[in-house]
Amino acid sequence: MANNQNKRGNKSSYFQKKKFCWFCKHNMWYIDYKDVNLLKNYIHENGKIMSRRLTGTCHYHQKRLTIAIKRARHMALLPFIVK
Numbered sequence: 735m736a737n738n739q740n741k742r743g744n745k746s747s748y749f750q751k752k753k754f755c756w757f758c759k760h761n762m763w764y765i766d767y768k769d770v771n772l773l774k775n776y777i778h779e780n781g782k783i784m785s786r787r788l789t790g791t792c793h794y795h796q797k798r799l800t801i802a803i804k805r806a807r808h809m810a811l812l813p814f815i816v817k
């Protein structure tokens with residue numbers, strides 16, 4: 735048991751960086767679709783929206799972020815696919 739705990743402790747200290755929601759930290763309760771520079775941080779090179787697992791965004795903000803990105807795409811501010 736002590737061994738197990740040790741392993742877990744090591745693992746977390748090695749490659750589990752503490753993730754937090756950037757929007758929660760900055761008290762942003764509304765995500766503007768015109769803020770392209772911000773939204774660009776949350777899409778892949780190929781234009782896909784990044785998952786919560788990668789960015790650490792909370793459920794509330796991920797939902798709003800997707801809506802904002804989709805709006806921005808519709809308004810041709812962000813690309814659908816990058817080839």
Ligand SMILES: [Zn+2]
Binds near residue numbers: 758792
């Ligand atoms: Zn959040």
